[in-house]
Amino acid sequence: MTLSNYEAAQTEPANVPLTLESGKPVGLLRRGVEVFAENKLALAGVAVIVVFLLFCFIGPLIYHTDQIHTNLLDVTLRPDGAHPLGTDGSGYDQLGRLMLGGQTSLEVGIAAAVLATFFGTLWGAISGYLGGWVDAVMMRIVDGLLAIPALFLLLFLATIVTTSKTILIVVIALVSWLGTARLVRGESLSLRVREYVQAVKVMGGGGTRAVLRHIAPNAVGTIMVNATFQVADAILTVAALGYLGLSIPPPATDWGGMLSTGLQYAAVGYWWLIYPPGLAIVLVVVAFNFISDAMRDAFEVRLQRR
Amino acid sequence: MSDFQYLMYRPLYYFGVGENPVLNTTKSLAEQPVFSDGGKTVTITLKPYKWSDGTAVTSTDVMFWLNMMKAEKANWAAYVPGAIPDNITAMKIVNASTIQLTLGAAYSQQWYTFNELSQVTPMPPAWDKTASGPSSCATTESDCDAVYKYLTAQSKELTSYATSPLWSVVDGPWKLSEFNSDGHVTFVPNTAYSGPDKPKLDKFKEVPFTTDTAEYNVIRSGSQTVQVGFIPQQDIVAPTTDPTVAGPNPLSANFYMAPWIGFSINYFPMNFTNPTTGPIFKQLYFRQAFQHLIDQKDVIQSAMKGYGYLTTGPIPLLPKSNLVPADLQQDPFPLDINAAKQLLTSHGWTIPSSGAATCTKPGTGAGDCGAGIKAGQKLEFNLQYASGTGWITTLMESLKSNASQAGIVVNLSTGTFNTVVAKAVPTDHTWDMQNWGGGWVFAPDYYPTGGEIFATGAGSNSGAYTDATNDANIKATHTTSGVGVLHTYADYLAKQLPVFWTPNADYELTEVANNLRGVVPQNVYLNISPEDWYYVK
Incomplete structure (x- = not known):
């Protein structure tokens, strides 16, 4: 048997057919989807995310506003027919700004989560697979970075570089991959002693092959659940940075920056500058958390049989 | 300087009488300068002020500053080549209260008073020292560098500001009782103050805020923990048509508003x-x-x-x-x-x-x-x-x-x-x-x-x-x-x-507690004078 044939024969646990009480064999993936679909909060979460994605990315194609040029003659207007959510302190239409800000928050949040998950997965998988002193060094690096308060690191990084979407993604990913690395390393430690990984070694397979083809894919449940939580965390981080005035410069914006600006007007009661971005942040983060919870149920075999 | 230094260490000449950009003869340490010799000689006569340690504020203290300025002009942020002290060719102590400066050219009297002499703040004899003991910077310019280094080193000891025997020698109406490097500062009256504008309050505190919103939240809470604050422009509900005149004040229940125009x-x-x-x-x-x-x-x-x-x-x-x-x-x-x-x-x-x-x-x-x-x-x-x-x-x-x-x-x-x-x-x-x-x-x-x-x-x-x-x-x-x-x-x-x-x-839309007087009119050069403040019932 060649190595490739062996690997093909060693189907991963996610594809192993199970026989449930009914006696009918059901794939883990399918069962996972069913478990996910049973979770009403998760479905609501998906709906919220879809609505916000449509609102932020399709909305501007239908609801046209000028989010580039300020209009100082129309600042802080109350909501009316022309501006359903009023205007802000620079005369931007607030509804259009909510769409623009959402694009930043969602793009940066999702991209940072993906980047952090990818890097954290690789780091953790390699560390756990190799073990020994390499594992010790790699994990001490993670521990060392975890010891630095993330907000301090974010503020430091955001201060020394001129912020842009790309920079924000990288900066947030830089402080977000550590948790993923630890989780995947734990998975990797248990997976590397499995027979099919040992067999790859025996048959002459290299470490890269073992990590990329066996360890990482078999930790996919953990990784995906973690990634979804990462999205929620990253969106909150973008909001926090925006709130602290360290988000991308105008005329771009994000929900945190909008909230920060809006709060300057709290005392004069300009609610339309505060509640919409605040509500958007809360809804999207809660939605991602619902989805994450449901995914954990779906991928975790023990939780599937509730 | 306007919120801190001038409260304790009076400048030779103090500027601004309320909203008027003029010389304040009441709060100045010296009489108006007298120009002679076609504007090339300036004679400065000090009023009878005293330092808080009992010694008189003398012309030597003015010389102390000028010598230090000459010796350390590289460290003087406001230094302009050719301007003070470069334009002073000779200094003469006439007597304990009078100093005469000879200038290199005839200058505009207004400019020289408002922009050159305005930078002079007499320093107490107690500061003319180094780590090894008393020095003579007040009379010998070459001694000033060592004194400067000593004073600079002392100035880095932030925690000792309120207790330092060095910094506690003041000639202004206030002295420090508490100092925190985060900006919380408390002043108490200098009981030995010899000027005419003696403090009426028993304590004056400065409180820092990181944002104007944070500050506004405190004063609008009505807690009266801050008696003089400001309202940020964005919290003004109705605009004004004249930046010098207060429009509707959202805090009128507890404060009156006074626009502060700086020069x-x-x-x-x-x-x-x-x-x-x-x-x-x-x-x-x-x-x-x-x-x-x-x-x-x-x-x-x-x-x-x-x-x-x-x-x-x-x-x-x-x-x-x-x-x-x-x-x-x-x-x-x-x-x-x-x-x-x-x-x-x-x-x-x-x-x-x-x-x-x-x-x-x-x-x-x-x-x-x-x-x-x-x-x-x-x-x-x-x-x-x-x-x-x-x-x-x-x-x-x-x-x-x-x-x-x-x-x-x-x-x-x-x-x-x-x-x-x-x-x-x-x-x-x-x-x-x-x-x-x-x-x-x-x-x-x-x-x-x-x-x-x-x-x-x-x-x-x-x-x-x-x-x-x-x-x-x-x-x-x-x-x-x-x-x-x-x-x-x-x-x-x-x-x-x-x-x-x-x-x-506007520099600030000042909000003053309704029972506090003396804050308005506000100094056009942004100096504060809590020694003039007092409460009414």
């Missing part, structure tokens, strides 16, 4: 020494085009709620004075995007439908881009501004928006006030434009001749602007009395744009 101009500098963008900034047509993109009027009306006024040149429009030339009462460069585009396209720039204009006619001819500008160079600049103030953000967003319509890309970024100011120095060639939002307050250069900020080589000439005509005009204001030379200087510089003029917000 200041607002601007942000451009870096003439930047090797890439400096050659563009050196082109007058570009500076004029860019100035046409700054919408002062609408920012004042919208973001400042009317509590602001134009900056049309190097002389403040408020408080109203005869110092401003007639033609600078209006903005010479009002918002005009078409005018900006015209200026650029007529000088070799091609403006695309979007993005940055490029130089398509390099050279130094009449219709060319100008010296040092390469073909294909783009009109793209970085502008860092101080975060945390609503109207500054609005101004910057508006500028970026307007500039984009004229083919100029402005990359905005934010920083703290300190970060932005620290970067804006002439020795740093990397920045393009820095806006700390505060421009320049004319203190202690109380007569607005601009020598501290626009003269070639001046320490606060952030962008290293240099212009021989302007230097000559400034020099004329130093040597010739009367407003004529000041008008000539202002007229020329306003249109030369050594910096970009921006709207000037």
